[in-house]
Amino acid sequence: MQVHEFQKMMRHIYSQRDSAPGLEGTYDWLVDEVQELGEALKTHNKRALENEFADVIAWLASLANVANVDLERAALSKYHNKCPKCGHSPCQCVF
Numbered sequence: 223m224q225v226h227e228f229q230k231m232m233r234h235i236y237s238q239r240d241s242a243p244g245l246e247g248t249y250d251w252l253v254d255e256v257q258e259l260g261e262a263l264k265t266h267n268k269r270a271l272e273n274e275f276a277d278v279i280a281w282l283a284s285l286a287n288v289a290n291v292d293l294e295r296a297a298l299s300k301y302h303n304k305c306p307k308c309g310h311s312p313c314q315c316v317f
């Protein structure tokens with residue numbers, strides 16, 4: 223399954239749920255899930271980590287649906303086989 227297909231699946235499952243809270247409410251859910259991912263990282267529990275990563279990508283896809291953004295197209299237009307800053311792969315930016 224590709225990102226575009228995942229986003230489409232999320233739209234099919236949750237479009238009714240996501241239309242009510244709108245952009246701001248859906249964004250707030252994503253932020254909550256990212257915070258839960260941060261907590262799961264501290265546990266070193268693989269199952270908990272997988273669960274939270276799944277929630278984050280699900281809410282990211284839902285937010286993209288509400289914002290009418292094609293997540294796959296957006297991601298690949300910026301990160302297509304090279305770092306968007308230095309233009310190299312692997313990245314050669316100095317952090």
Ligand SMILES: [Zn+2]
Pocket residue numbers: 305306307308309310313314315
């Ligand atoms: Zn770079």
